[in-house]
Amino acid sequence: MMRLELNLLIEGLHDFEKAKRLGSLSxxxxxxxxxxxxxxxxxxxxxxxxxxxxxxxxxxxxVKVRARVRSDVRRGLAFMPPSPYSMALLGLDEHPSIIKVTVSKSSGEPTSLTTLFTS
Structure with missing residues (x-):
């Protein structure tokens, strides 16, 4: 299975900001x-x-999440919105907006919020 190390930037993106206004459990x-x-x-x-x-x-x-492929993202970088999913990848010793991650193709469904909140 192919694995790729990327720099993950955690920042608010337009689609996420719009969804956030609708309620955090929508x-x-x-x-x-x-x-x-x-x-x-x-x-x-x-x-x-x-x-x-x-x-x-x-x-x-x-975490398992859904991939979105974009032409405006540079090779070697990835973006996630600030959320329970991206926060599950952070440690207290790391800068809160960029971390090293490994990404690999998976299957199934995204990790449930219940799993994230109870781990």
Whole structure:
């Protein structure tokens, strides 16, 4: 299985900000927060298409989220909105907006919010 190390930037993105205004437990919020934005080049290397499930891992945790492929993301970078999903990857010793992660193609569904809140 192909794994790729990327720099993950955690920042508010337009779609996520719109969903956040609708309520933090709405279906749209859950869908947008369980997302990682990848470059076309990196997604091609991983064999990932838009909407596929990927596992994102750091030294502090791992989550399954939906990949979104974008032409405006540079190779070697990935983006996630600030959410329980991205926070599960952070440690207290790391800068809160950029971390090293490993991304690999996965299957199933995104990690549930219940799992994140009870781990």
């Amino acid at each position: 279906n749209e919020y859950c869908r947008e927060s369980a997302t990682i934005y990848l470059s076309q080049e990196d997604s091609s290397i991983l064999g990932v298409s838009d909407g596929d499930i990927v596992e994102v891992s750091s030294k502090h945790g791992s």
